[in-house]
Amino acid sequence: xxxxxxxxxxxxxxxxxxxxxxxxxxxxxxxxxxxxxxxxxxxxxxxxxxxxxxxxxxxxxxxxxxxxxxxxxxxxxxxxxxxxxxxxxxxxxxxxxxxxxxxxxxxxxxxxxxxxxxxxxxxxx
Numbered sequence: 449x450x451x452x453x454x455x456x457x458x459x460x461x462x463x464x465x466x467x468x469x470x471x472x473x474x475x476x477x478x479x480x481x482x483x484x485x486x487x488x489x490x491x492x493x494x495x496x497x498x499x500x501x502x503x504x505x506x507x508x509x510x511x512x513x514x515x516x517x518x519x520x521x522x523x524x525x526x527x528x529x530x531x532x533x534x535x536x537x538x539x540x541x542x543x544x545x546x547x548x549x550x551x552x553x554x555x556x557x558x559x560x561x562x563x564x565x566x567x568x569x570x571x572x573x
Contacts, residue, residue, distance in 0.1 A: 449508050453501060454553045455494075455540055456560070457486055462552070465494070469507065473498040496542045504538045504545070547572045 452466040463484055467476040477495035480486070486494070537548040539555040541562070546555035549570045558566030565571065 451501060451505060453497075453537065453540065455497070456553055457484070458490055465498070467498065469502060469505075471498075473502070493542055497538075497540060500542065501538045505536060545573055546570070 449469040450466055451469055452464060454462060455465050456462050461484070463480075465476070465480050473495045476498045477491045480494055481488070481491050538544075539546050539548050539559055540553040541555075541559045544555060544559055546559070546565075546569065548554055549572055550568075551557065551560060554560035555571070556566045556569035558564050558569060
């Protein structure tokens, strides 16, 4: 399973980090930093984010082997979940346990600026 997240590095670039679930977080961080010319002092933050993201992102269920469940009939009153609601994105700030809902990489602008959670933070875990 590939995990992929938007990240903003100290120089202001918006990048995308991707790795296979279970990859070594230090190797993921070192490789990402080398590919994008990121300063060595940011590698520990990247590594910590990879560890955090793996912990908060649910794993996908394994595909059924021989037997598949019959498709569930939807009730006419039930709405299918919206795609954006079903995607869980962890806040890119190390140590933050909230989800990035409306912000591209963080749970809110306050967290993105390192100033704590702002008034628009949904605080969704």
